Amino acid sequence: MNRSLMRQRRIVNFIALCGATAATLFGLVWLVWILWTTLEKGATSLNLQLFTDMTPPPGTEGGLLNAFFGSAAMIGLAVLIGTPIGILAGTYLAEFGLRSKIGGVIRFVNDILLSAPSIIIGLFIYELVVRQVGHFSGYAGALALAVILLPVVVRTTDESLRLVPNELREAGLSLGLPKWKIISNVVYRAGATGVATGVLLAIARISGETAPLLFTALNNQFWSTDMNAPMANIPVVIFQYAMSPYDHWHALAWAGAFIVTVFVLLLSIVTRVLLKTRK
Amino acid sequence: MIKIARAIGSFAVAATMCVTTANAGEVTGAGATFVYPILSKWSGDYVAAGGDRVNYQSIGSGGGIAQIKAATVDFGASDKPLSSDELAKAGLAQFPVVVGGVVPVVNLTGLRSGQIRFTGPLLADIFLGKVTKWNDPAIVRVNPGVKLPGTAITVVHRSDGSGTTFNFAHYLSQVSAEWKSKVGAGTSLQWPTGVGGKGNEGVAAYVKQLPNSIGYVEYAYATQNKMTVGQVQNAAGKFIMPSGRTFQQAAAHANWATAKDFNLVMTNAPGADSYPITASTFVLMYKQPKDAARSAAALKFFRWALTKGQKQAINLQYVPLPPALVKRIDAYITQNIK
Amino acid sequence: MPTQAAGQGHRSAYVSSAFADRLFLWLTAGAGWIVFAVLVGTAISMAYGGREAFQTFGWNFIVSSDWDAVNHKFGALIPIYGTLLSSAIALLIAVPISFGIATFLAEVAPPWLRGPIGMAIELLAGIPSIIYGMWGLFIFAPFMAATVEPWLTENLGPWPIIGPLFVGPPLGIGMLTAAIILGIMTIPFISSVMRDVFQAVPPSLRESAFAMGATPWEVVRKVTLPHTRSAVVGAIFLGLGRALGETMAVTFVLGNAHDFSASLLMPGNSIAATIANEFTEADSPIYLSSLIALGFLLFVVTFIVLAIAKIMLSRVERRMG
Numbered sequence: 005m006n007r008s009l010m011r012q013r014r015i016v017n018f019i020a021l022c023g024a025t026a027a028t029l030f031g032l033v034w035l036v037w038i039l040w041t042t043l044e045k046g047a048t049s050l051n052l053q054l055f056t057d058m059t060p061p062p063g064t065e066g067g068l069l070n071a072f073f074g075s076a077a078m079i080g081l082a083v084l085i086g087t088p089i090g091i092l093a094g095t096y097l098a099e100f101g102l103r104s105k106i107g108g109v110i111r112f113v114n115d116i117l118l119s120a121p122s123i124i125i126g127l128f129i130y131e132l133v134v135r136q137v138g139h140f141s142g143y144a145g146a147l148a149l150a151v152i153l154l155p156v157v158v159r160t161t162d163e164s165l166r167l168v169p170n171e172l173r174e175a176g177l178s179l180g181l182p183k184w185k186i187i188s189n190v191v192y193r194a195g196a197t198g199v200a201t202g203v204l205l206a207i208a209r210i211s212g213e214t215a216p217l218l219f220t221a222l223n224n225q226f227w228s229t230d231m232n233a234p235m236a237n238i239p240v241v242i243f244q245y246a247m248s249p250y251d252h253w254h255a256l257a258w259a260g261a262f263i264v265t266v267f268v269l270l271l272s273i274v275t276r277v278l279l280k281t282r283k
Numbered sequence: 284m285i286k287i288a289r290a291i292g293s294f295a296v297a298a299t300m301c302v303t304t305a306n307a308g309e310v311t312g313a314g315a316t317f318v319y320p321i322l323s324k325w326s327g328d329y330v331a332a333g334g335d336r337v338n339y340q341s342i343g344s345g346g347g348i349a350q351i352k353a354a355t356v357d358f359g360a361s362d363k364p365l366s367s368d369e370l371a372k373a374g375l376a377q378f379p380v381v382v383g384g385v386v387p388v389v390n391l392t393g394l395r396s397g398q399i400r401f402t403g404p405l406l407a408d409i410f411l412g413k414v415t416k417w418n419d420p421a422i423v424r425v426n427p428g429v430k431l432p433g434t435a436i437t438v439v440h441r442s443d444g445s446g447t448t449f450n451f452a453h454y455l456s457q458v459s460a461e462w463k464s465k466v467g468a469g470t471s472l473q474w475p476t477g478v479g480g481k482g483n484e485g486v487a488a489y490v491k492q493l494p495n496s497i498g499y500v501e502y503a504y505a506t507q508n509k510m511t512v513g514q515v516q517n518a519a520g521k522f523i524m525p526s527g528r529t530f531q532q533a534a535a536h537a538n539w540a541t542a543k544d545f546n547l548v549m550t551n552a553p554g555a556d557s558y559p560i561t562a563s564t565f566v567l568m569y570k571q572p573k574d575a576a577r578s579a580a581a582l583k584f585f586r587w588a589l590t591k592g593q594k595q596a597i598n599l600q601y602v603p604l605p606p607a608l609v610k611r612i613d614a615y616i617t618q619n620i621k
Numbered sequence: 622m623p624t625q626a627a628g629q630g631h632r633s634a635y636v637s638s639a640f641a642d643r644l645f646l647w648l649t650a651g652a653g654w655i656v657f658a659v660l661v662g663t664a665i666s667m668a669y670g671g672r673e674a675f676q677t678f679g680w681n682f683i684v685s686s687d688w689d690a691v692n693h694k695f696g697a698l699i700p701i702y703g704t705l706l707s708s709a710i711a712l713l714i715a716v717p718i719s720f721g722i723a724t725f726l727a728e729v730a731p732p733w734l735r736g737p738i739g740m741a742i743e744l745l746a747g748i749p750s751i752i753y754g755m756w757g758l759f760i761f762a763p764f765m766a767a768t769v770e771p772w773l774t775e776n777l778g779p780w781p782i783i784g785p786l787f788v789g790p791p792l793g794i795g796m797l798t799a800a801i802i803l804g805i806m807t808i809p810f811i812s813s814v815m816r817d818v819f820q821a822v823p824p825s826l827r828e829s830a831f832a833m834g835a836t837p838w839e840v841v842r843k844v845t846l847p848h849t850r851s852a853v854v855g856a857i858f859l860g861l862g863r864a865l866g867e868t869m870a871v872t873f874v875l876g877n878a879h880d881f882s883a884s885l886l887m888p889g890n891s892i893a894a895t896i897a898n899e900f901t902e903a904d905s906p907i908y909l910s911s912l913i914a915l916g917f918l919l920f921v922v923t924f925i926v927l928a929i930a931k932i933m934l935s936r937v938e939r940r941m942g
Binding site for chain 1: 638639641642644645646648649650651652653654655656657659660661662663666667670717718719720721722724725726728729736738740741742743744745746747748749750751752753755756760805808809810812813814817818821823836837838839841849851852855856858859861862863865866867868869892893896897900901913916919920923924927928931
């Protein structure tokens, strides 16, 4: 009886783990399929010119340099604005707001913000910033991206910090550390991987958002470093080029998509390596 | 953790530091997707010729109208002209800047471009879902000698709002009373039948992929994708093959003289060789602009494009405006925009 | 004297650290309130923009399935239905797959494989949503039309109850295709958090379970999952948020059809896709207002869905102790 029960458990285990493997393969198949498509369709534009020339008019060769710069600048600014607020808010929820009513409300509100379509956020920032100032700008674009980034970081920070075992906090208390030092020195360090995952996921998401930028940063055909004016960015360029009738624009769009994905991958690798070496 | 934050932070700060003073000469425009390729081409050439930077982005005709009304751009572009009342209320002036065509495309094995013909009412009936098979007597009558299969017609239309849809529907409204009452003309319609593709690209992709289908796209998409284009009967009764020449005929014969503020949708234009589904895109600018310098720069660009930009337009399968119309526009601008 | 000074030094250190604690609390609470303010601001902005639609149509706006831009008649029923349906199917796909991936990474994969595969799955989140849309429109939809949909119509169509869900012309685009793509986009959000959370389980807990003779699957079910239950739920909410609000990808493949259809193979609509498809070409104030009102309704829908989910969860929590 014992042996057959053991065998049954082993069979269940085997099936479950096979299922897990199949699920992973399922996820990887899509990744490979989509990446292969972007690579194949963008191949003719994957050259050095992509990084040296500006977005071209139809019929002319060109690159995506102004779009890369604009996207990098706006994503960088968005991260600068949104990440500290997100981590701090997540910290509040995990450390101070665990059982409180206010904590519950903010958590709930954050989840709603998480589900907001990016186009709505774009419209909100449009009304708030672009209409008031009177023109499109890279600042408005960065702000819209920050608002999209914020709830992701809040949620993942909240969850990661809550998973840090209480023993660590108690150890800090027993050493006489004030609460803020416990959080910043002990809890943050323990939850760093999870928080980093959240930030990376959020960056991955905002790197590909088109709709919000359309109403805030617009786009720019030319090279510009002026954040207070329409700013070129990859997602809008991809959108406009892919929906055009011209083949070389299509190739640029797919090439741009491929580079964005590679950028997110590199960022992820670098961050994980840095976290590992620090530990 | 802190190190990463610092690294990201310093990069972001460095990026933000690259702020130069606002380019006083950069003109911003937004609006219809239809003119985006030619405006970006003109803009590139204009800069090469020593002119100001004109940055036009396609966010849709509705977007163009909204943005110029909100004065967040220096000019807007719309496939649908505004009425003189609406223009006066907003303090805007409008003028056409380029012409293009909307063509029916089909996917029928063995048929090449120009081998199938439609009358206006027939097109309306197909898109209304009244004519459902390719060998329907109505289609056969207009296409003697053409082998048409007995298969069902799959209608492909736009799933998103579009000026192309507006112009196509405006034409159908003129030639079919039933279409006008049942569906009407607008950028977004309650299509009686068919499947929706996103953008001209989406419609083109669908027609190419679904056998026995019919759709409508801007001319450039039909040629770039090497699709089978149908002829359409014009107001004079002749079946016209869409081409730069027949679009230009429509532009030349359209009744601009009586259109105040150029408020004219060119579909079903008179003229023996006019292609009936021709359309223009309109530029909207303030009569008394907030930023007079940028507005003047925009006007200089448009005058250059209207007089020196014909070759680029033709290369991209648009139609440059006929000289008489350009003169009319020039007079209008001088009179209305300060 | 020295002891008194030392005592005073300790007290001032205590006071300053209490102040620092207070400051930290305010800082983090302030950040929390910023989140609150952003949401409330966005919701108010949407409600204000949609007021003309609400005033004109009233409650009818929510239950009407009209959508006639030419005659200025709008109703939100079909977009709301489509949003809920596509998100539900997307989660149905994404949650089991994400759970499988997290289990794989925690129990099956050798340590050297964990990092690369984890990053590969995360990469799914890094693909721009517009690429999902374009790939969906030009590659996946034709594939569905040519291969999957005819198979479904033939094999599942005749079945009694679920049959009507799977009949229809093989168009390629439609609710099923959109929901699948949505599911794929949601996977990395749920699986990355689940993976992190599974790997954060104290090794001592897992090891003691193994020591008692548990199989890896039993360890996941009886140790890992219960320990990380709340975080797993959080990950699912993260995914739900992604699914409800996804705009670009769904816009390309959902078809923007303002019709009801029982079949998943037919085109449909969602709130985000309607707004994305029609906002920039909306040519009348009531049209624009209706679209913004739709945006506001999405907040309402999300509120209701999340509230129901949380109530159900708190009941489950209470029962499990």
